Amino acid sequence: MVTLNVGQYRIEITNDSVHSDGSADNVHTYDRTYRFGDDAYQATSRHAIRVTFDDELVGSCLLSADGGASGVHDHMAIQHNDVCFIAVGPFIAALDVQSLKLKWVRQTDDATCFGVYNSAKHNCLLSHGEIVIARVTYDGKIVWQAGGADIFTNGFELQDDVVRVFDFEDREYVIDIETGRETAA
16 A cells, blocks of 8 residues: 555555446445556556545545556655545556546556656656656656666666666666756766
8 A cells, every 4th residue: 555645635545456337346446547558448457545534534446547557656646735646557647636537647668667756846747667668747748858778676776866767687877857868978
């Protein structure tokens, strides 16, 4: 489970991998369900979001996506102001914290979005994708994408003005956050 606190609001994110749309046998129900991708009914990722205010449930939703499976972990969601940004499959979804209404969704990778990071200095989000690293505005616009020779599975570090990522063969890429260009390591 991932927990984010926004004032008196508490956001809890869990996996609900057994949820089946339209089934009467689901263990949990949700106020809203959002499906992303061409085949979201065959979702590989299902993340449940519950929001409480002063420990009282105010809303819930389920995000489901096709593509590569994403999991619930420390870097799969962040909060910025009154918006929660969540990596689900190859997408980043932006939800209003109080209402859980979908503000926008953007596919930031062709396979899986491993994590989403906030660069307050650059006033943007960074998507750690399996195939690409992307800079995304808080409004969901992709500013740039940068790929490598192999998949980015061996590490991601957000530093002052750069992102350091490592691919499957442990090759290091240092990407300038402003331009998206690779710089010297």
